Amino acid sequence: xxxxxxxxxxxxxxxxxxxxxxxxxxxxxxxxxxxxxxxxxxxxxxxxxxxxxxxxxxxxxxxxxxxxxxxxxxxxxxxxxxxxxxxxxxxxxxxxxxxxxxxxxxxxxxxxxxxxxxxxxxxxxxxxxxxxxxxxxxxxxxxxxxxxxxxxxxxxxxxxxxxxxxxxxxxxxxxxxxxxxxxxxxxxxxxxxxxxxxxxxxxxxxxxxxxxxxxxxxxxxxxxxxxxxxxxxxxxxxxxxxxxxxxxxxxxxxxxxxxxxxxxxxxxxxxxxxxxxxxxxxxxxxxxxxxxxxxxxxxxxxxxxxxxxxxxxxxxxxxxxxxxxxxxxxxxxxxxxxxxxxxxxxxxxxxxxxxxxxxxxxxxxxxxxxxxxxxxxxxxxxxxxxxxxxxxxxxxxxxxxxxxxxxxxxxxxxxxxxxxxxxxxxxxxxxxxxxxxxxxxxxxxxxxxxxxxxxxxxxxxxxxxxxxxxxxxxxxxxxxxxxxxxxxxxxxxxxxxxxxxxxxxxxxxxxxxxxxxxxxxxxxxxxxxxxxxxxxxxxxxxxxxxxxxxxxxxxxxxxxxxxxxxxxxxxxxxxxxxxxxxxxxxxxxxxxxxxxxxxxxxxxxxxxxxxxxxxxxxxxxxxxxxxxxxxxxxxxxxxxxxxxxxx
Numbered sequence: 001x002x003x004x005x006x007x008x009x010x011x012x013x014x015x016x017x018x019x020x021x022x023x024x025x026x027x028x029x030x031x032x033x034x035x036x037x038x039x040x041x042x043x044x045x046x047x048x049x050x051x052x053x054x055x056x057x058x059x060x061x062x063x064x065x066x067x068x069x070x071x072x073x074x075x076x077x078x079x080x081x082x083x084x085x086x087x088x089x090x091x092x093x094x095x096x097x098x099x100x101x102x103x104x105x106x107x108x109x110x111x112x113x114x115x116x117x118x119x120x121x122x123x124x125x126x127x128x129x130x131x132x133x134x135x136x137x138x139x140x141x142x143x144x145x146x147x148x149x150x151x152x153x154x155x156x157x158x159x160x161x162x163x164x165x166x167x168x169x170x171x172x173x174x175x176x177x178x179x180x181x182x183x184x185x186x187x188x189x190x191x192x193x194x195x196x197x198x199x200x201x202x203x204x205x206x207x208x209x210x211x212x213x214x215x216x217x218x219x220x221x222x223x224x225x226x227x228x229x230x231x232x233x234x235x236x237x238x239x240x241x242x243x244x245x246x247x248x249x250x251x252x253x254x255x256x257x258x259x260x261x262x263x264x265x266x267x268x269x270x271x272x273x274x275x276x277x278x279x280x281x282x283x284x285x286x287x288x289x290x291x292x293x294x295x296x297x298x299x300x301x302x303x304x305x306x307x308x309x310x311x312x313x314x315x316x317x318x319x320x321x322x323x324x325x326x327x328x329x330x331x332x333x334x335x336x337x338x339x340x341x342x343x344x345x346x347x348x349x350x351x352x353x354x355x356x357x358x359x360x361x362x363x364x365x366x367x368x369x370x371x372x373x374x375x376x377x378x379x380x381x382x383x384x385x386x387x388x389x390x391x392x393x394x395x396x397x398x399x400x401x402x403x404x405x406x407x408x409x410x411x412x413x414x415x416x417x418x419x420x421x422x423x424x425x426x427x428x429x430x431x432x433x434x435x436x437x438x439x440x441x442x443x444x445x446x447x448x449x450x451x452x453x454x455x456x457x458x459x460x461x462x463x464x465x466x467x468x469x470x471x472x473x474x475x476x477x478x479x480x481x482x483x484x485x486x487x488x489x490x491x492x493x494x495x496x497x498x499x500x501x502x503x504x505x506x507x508x509x510x511x512x513x514x515x516x517x518x519x520x521x522x523x524x525x526x527x528x529x530x531x532x533x534x535x536x537x538x539x540x541x542x543x544x545x546x547x548x549x550x551x552x553x554x555x556x557x558x559x560x561x562x563x564x565x566x567x568x569x570x571x572x573x574x575x576x577x578x579x580x581x582x583x584x585x586x587x588x589x590x591x592x593x594x595x596x597x598x599x600x601x602x603x604x605x606x607x608x609x610x611x612x613x614x615x616x617x618x619x620x621x622x623x624x625x626x627x628x629x630x631x632x633x634x635x636x637x638x639x640x641x642x643x644x645x646x647x
Contacts, residue, residue: 041123042226043235044091044105061333061572061583069211069258070331070588072572077397077592080404082197083261087204090152090160092173095136096216099148099327101170102132104163106155126226133223140223149217149238150174150313150328151257154204158191159312174327177309177340178206178262180409182360184382196263196407208313210260210590212328217253225249260590262310263409267402268301268389271596277386278434279600282467286438293439294447294467296431296563296600301389302381304363305425307411307587309340314589320414320582321346333572337588339412341423346414350422350618363422364618371422372609373616381428382406395592402594412586419568419585422618426568429597431604433460433549433561443469450560452553454608455528460549460561461541462603463487471519474546476502490544492516515541538610547603548611563604568622569593578623585622 059074078084093102103124133140152159162168162176178192188199197203209215217238220226228243229236236242239256243249272279282294315322316329320336321343331337339345341358355362365377384405392403411425435447446469450457461468468474478484478491479502492500493511500516501507508520518537526533541548553559571588574581587593609615 040126042126042129042229043123043232044229045235045237045239059570059573060575061331063330063332068213068330072591077395079265079396079592080393082201083205083265085204086153086207088154090155090163092150092152092163094148094150094174096144096146096148099174101173102147103128106160106163123232126223126230129226130223142219142221145218145221145251146216147219148215149257150209150215151207151259152209152312153207153259154194154197156192156194156206159206161191174313176312178312179309180360181308182306182382184361184380186382195409201407206262206312207259208262209328210258210314211330212326213330214255214257215328218251220249220251222249260314262312262589263407264587264589265407265592266303266405267395267397267592267594268386268405269399269401269403269594269596270386270390271598272298279431279597281600281603284438291438292436293443294603295434295436296603297434298386298429298431298597298600299558300383300430301386302361302378302383302428302430303406303408303425304359304361304381304428305411305423306360306382307339307341307409307425308358308360310410310589311338311340314338314410320412331583331588334582336414336583337410337412337586339410339414342412342414345423346418350420353422353618355422355618358423363426363616371618374609383430386429395594397592397594399594402596405595408587410587410589412583412588416580416582416584417621419580419622420618421566421568421616421620421622424568424585424622425587426566427595429565429567429604431563431565431600432558433563433603440469443467447561450551452551452559454550454552457551462547462549463490463545467603471516471523472502472506475500475506475516513540515544515546535610542611542613545613547606547613548608549603549606550608550611552607562607564607565597565600565604566616567595580621580623 059072061070062073063070089107090104091106092104094100095102105124130140133142137143156178158178159176162173163170178195179190180192180195181189182193186199192206194203195206197205219236220242225243226236228234238253240253242251242253270277277298278295279298280292281296282292283290284293313327314329315325315327315338316331316335317323317325317338318335320338322338325338329335344353344358347353355364361382362380363377364371364373365380366372367376368374389405390403392405394400395402395404408425411423413419413423433447435444437444439447446458446460458470461471461474463474466477468477474491478488479500482488489496491514492498492509493514493516496509496511496514496516498507498510500509508524509516511517515537518533518540522528522530522533522537528534538548549561549563551559551561554562568585569587570584571586571591571593572581572583574584605614605616606612
């Protein structure tokens with residue numbers, strides 16, 4: 001017996017007496033059929049079952065070997081009523097061998113809703129059916145009466161118009177692609193913008209057939225049998241028994257057709273120790289104890305690289321490419337959900353990748369000529385205040401501290417080694433440095449009295465586990481610990497011949513490859529005004545593995561020193577850090593990803609790209625580089641997945 005992850009608790013079984021045509025919405029293999037009169041109409045119904053409910057710290061896909069439906073080690077979640085509501089239904093009948101369209105029907109007004117079911121009855125032109133019987137049989141009798149049945153709940157305007165418009169070629173309907181365009185302020189556009197019910201989420205979530213195991217159905221072999229189904233009371237059942245009184249004509253179409261939402265959901269909770277969004281990061285040894293000198297207060301979170309496109313019907317393949325993919329196939333631990341941009345994403349280098357054409361909220365910008373994460377890029381992201389997120393609705397899962405944040409489109413990447421920062425959906429957390437009372441008086445003063453002017457406020461320098469206030473402190477430490485030859489040469493250069501001195505009578509390095517040399521040219525000789533010297537100093541410093549933090553001020557007049565943490569959404573955790581597995585970094589429809597930053601171990605990436613010795617690059621693998629934050633990700637039909645991530 002197959003293990004089912006679909007529960008009556010989640011909307012039960014939607015007994016939807018469905019479609020196969022409605023008014024002028026009937027089609028015959030892509031052509032328009034005249035409006036049928038009552039004598040020409042036959043009726044059908046079908047049951048549709050919605051995705052349902054059910055935890056762990058590193059989620060893995062654990063779909064049973066029989067491929068019943070995609071599942072994870074973290075269970076499932078019921079979801080909100082508005083996420084489960086069915087307002088309209090589209091039924092598509094297709095040829096068994098080719099999936100070529102036979103007929104479709106759309107119901108928007110004829111729904112009868114009870115506590116756990118939605119019933120709908122649709123009529124289809126018998127003339128349309130007769131044409132199919134003629135082409136696929138002889139004398140009104142089919143050689144093979146099996147067909148494919150696909151269901152879409154709450155179809156978008158783009159999908160509905162595609163079927164209704166008689167000018168459209170529907171021969172390739174199963175490969176139709178949805179498009180959603182969203183601005184950083186949340187404005188939606190495009191005919192498929194209602195995929196998650198619109199900006200207020202109340203318009204009904206787009207859902208589609210979830211498993212190819214539910215697709216195959218049988219219709220009467222003889223066209224004359226349809227004479228028994230010419231009223232809604234005697235509708236042909238695509239999800240149960242028909243003509244049970246006669247063994248010769250009985251057709252048992254089994255159970256309901258399960259559907260899944262076409263988008264994913266992200267939830268968030270404050271995972272800090274005191275629930276104040278503050279994390280102990282920089283520590284110092286004082287005597288026999290260790291004290292915290294710098295905390296990071298997470299203030300904002302941004303969404304990056306959300307796909308503009310996705311297939312209306314999910315498909316899977318062995319390598320993530322569309323060739324030889326299985327329509328409505330089940331995600332397993334070692335296969336891939338196919339993305340609309342799969343071919344382009346599999347390129348060895350992303351230099352020619354159309355980031356803007358593929359994504360909303362692109363991670364980087366090329367406005368300055370070279371790809372970078374700069375002010376322009378940050379304005380592209382979907383940014384929100386974390387304090388606002390944690391005021392939102394609680395979810396329905398076992399941990400009620402999670403709050404529903406937003407909905408996101410599917411984004412998957414073929415081949416494990418193609419999972420890279422530039423094409424992976426991710427999140428950017430913005431943190432502000434907070435000096436504790438255990439920090440030095442100088443550090444407290446610099447951070448607490450920051451003006452937000454990066455050209456006037458001191459630069460903070462981090463090298464390994466050391467944090468320095470001003471370059472003069474770096475120099476003094478290097479001179480005082482001259483026996484540490486590596487650090488000394490890092491600061492003053494290997495070619496330096498000067499006897500460097502700190503203090504008021506300072507002598508600087510004469511090695512023009514060293515950061516100390518260029519700091520002197522910029523700060524002393526150039527009086528902070530030589531932009532070229534500053535650029536060369538930063539290049540030398542970051543090349544020597546220094547991370548530079550400059551103050552800034554944001555649109556809310558928030559002044560201080562900020563850093564950024566990047567998290568690439570983990571879908572199928574292979575439990576092997578540093579080695580990426582299939583679908584490890586992805587967003588897959590009908591999953592709930594639960595995010596909670598549970599710890600921060602280091603200062604994050606600086607605001608200015610040129611201040612970063614390890615900048616984010618579009619071709620950088622998702623599982624490589626320094627680790628900065630601890631992020632608990634719990635991904636949920638809605639399917640749940642949980643990942644604990646440390647940065």
